[in-house]
Amino acid sequence: xxxxxxxxxxxxxxxxxxxxxxxxxxxxxxxxxxxxxxxxxxxxxxxxxxxxxxxxxxxxxxxxxxxxxxxxxxxxxxxxxxxxxxxxxxxxxxxxxxxxxxxxxxxxxxxxxxxxxxxxxxxxxxxxxxxxxxxxxxxxxxxxxxxxxxxxxxxxxxxxxxxxxxxxxxxxxxxxxxxxxxxxxxxxxxxxxxxxxxxxxxxxxxxxxxxxxxxxxxxxxxxxxxxxxxxxxxxxxxxxxxxxxxxxxxxxxxxxxxxxxxxxxxxxxxxxxxxxxxxx
DNA sequence: AGATCTACCTGGTTGC
DNA sequence: TGCAACCAGGTAGATC
Numbered sequence: 282x283x284x285x286x287x288x289x290x291x292x293x294x295x296x297x298x299x300x301x302x303x304x305x306x307x308x309x310x311x312x313x314x315x316x317x318x319x320x321x322x323x324x325x326x327x328x329x330x331x332x333x334x335x336x337x338x339x340x341x342x343x344x345x346x347x348x349x350x351x352x353x354x355x356x357x358x359x360x361x362x363x364x365x366x367x368x369x370x371x372x373x374x375x376x377x378x379x380x381x382x383x384x385x386x387x388x389x390x391x392x393x394x395x396x397x398x399x400x401x402x403x404x405x406x407x408x409x410x411x412x413x414x415x416x417x418x419x420x421x422x423x424x425x426x427x428x429x430x431x432x433x434x435x436x437x438x439x440x441x442x443x444x445x446x447x448x449x450x451x452x453x454x455x456x457x458x459x460x461x462x463x464x465x466x467x468x469x470x471x472x473x474x475x476x477x478x479x480x481x482x483x484x485x486x487x488x489x490x491x492x493x494x495x496x497x498x499x500x501x502x503x504x505x506x507x508x509x510x511x512x513x514x515x516x517x518x519x520x521x522x523x524x525x526x527x528x529x530x531x532x533x534x535x536x537x538x539x540x541x542x543x544x545x546x547x548x549x550x551x552x553x554x555x556x557x558x559x560x561x
Numbered sequence: 562a563g564a565t566c567t568a569c570c571t572g573g574t575t576g577c
Numbered sequence: 578t579g580c581a582a583c584c585a586g587g588t589a590g591a592t593c
Contacts, residue, residue: 282586344587366586367571401570403587419588444563453588461586550565551586 283364285427285458286501287520288341291370294515295348295395296339298372303390304350307331314384314397316405320413322358327408330354331387343423343457346370359414361407362397368404371396371517423457427494430456435491439479446482446490447475448549459494461551462507462529467494469528474560475553476546500525528554 283291309315309324317323322330334350337357341347348360362370369382375392385397385406397406407417414420425434438456442449449455450464459467468475470493473486482490501507506520513519527537532545536556545554 284587363587365569365588399570400572401586403569442562448564451587552584 282366282460282462283368283506284344284460284463285341286463286498286504286522287506287514288344288346288364288458289502290506290514290520291364292339292341292346295346295370295372298393298515299336299339299348299389299395302336304331304334304336304387304395305390306386306388308386308388309384310379310386311384311402313402314399314404314406316407318407318417320409320416322408330358330408331360334358342420342426343453344460345420345423355410357411359409359411361409361414361420363404363407363419364399365401365403365405367401368397368399369513370515371398371513372515373517422454424453424455425457427456427458428498430491432488432491436484436487439482439487442479444479445476445548446473446479447551447553449479450494451549451551458498461553462526463494463497463501464551465529465554466497466527469555469560470497472560475548475555477561528556530554 307327315324315327330352334352336348337351338349344363346362346364350358350360352358362368373394373396377394379386379396380398382398382400383396384399387395389395409417447464447468450459451461465475467490471486471490473482473490501522504520504522504525505514507522508519528543531543532554534543535541536543536559539556539558541556541558543554544557545552547553
């Protein structure tokens with residue numbers, strides 16, 4: 282389930298593999314993989330615009346991944362992907378057959394191909410001109426980047442918010458890129474219960490949370506992300522951060538700090554695991 | 562405003 | 578072994 286560190290790892294890998302290459306053809310194997318919407322290119326338009334497009338840059342915003350293209354008709358197009366839970370973007374060698382979950386094939390001028398696969402079909406691709414990217418509601422309303430926001434600005438986000446802390450962390454409009462895994466891990470490190478009411482958490486603990494989020498995300502990026510089931514990077518390789526989880530998915534096991542049995546409850550509709558002793 | 566529920570989708574796991 | 582039930586999860590949208 283790609284969150285910020287996984288998307289960052291994929292973007293980094295794709296940047297290395299794809300920059301300077303050209304897309305030769307676009308083949309949609311599963312209708313619905315191209316998201317419709319105001320300003321979004323239809324598959325027919327993509328078939329006209331993409332062949333010959335030069336891949337200039339691959340970047341990330343929140344959990345969204347974007348490939349910048351230079352085409353004959355448009356000086357810049359943004360090809361955005363949201364991988365949701367099971368989406369993959371993998372560069373495959375020449376002659377590779379798409380697997381059963383591959384939804385889009387982009388053939389490259391060096392014989393290789395970029396495959397967009399998604400077992401659960403929640404993910405999508407969306408191609409837009411720069412103006413349309415800025416007008417895309419999902420993109421335009423994303424919250425700040427957790428690795429860029431300063432401590433003071435981070436604390437200000439919580440002012441007057443009565444929601445449970447974890448539901449705020451999961452809200453992409455509040456802060457972008459954090460999902461269930463890194464929310465649980467950050468809250469544990471900061472000693473805050475996931476269901477704590479935001480405006481009742483002392484500033485000192487919110488500072489700890491700011492720092493915990495930074496540390497968790499940075500460590501996960503260094504480990505090439507976490508692989509639970511479907512996640513693979515641009516080379517098809519797994520990440521390693523799942524070996525460093527302190528609470529996520531460890532319900533019923535002992536806390537690594539105090540040995541208390543970890544508990545779980547549903548917060549913001551998500552299974553949340555925490556230590557009732559270390560977090561309060 | 563905030564919490565909760567539903568829809569979307571299917572592979573994997575659990576239970577009978 | 579076979580099959581049904583259930584769970585996972587990001588986001589949008591509806592409802593209380």
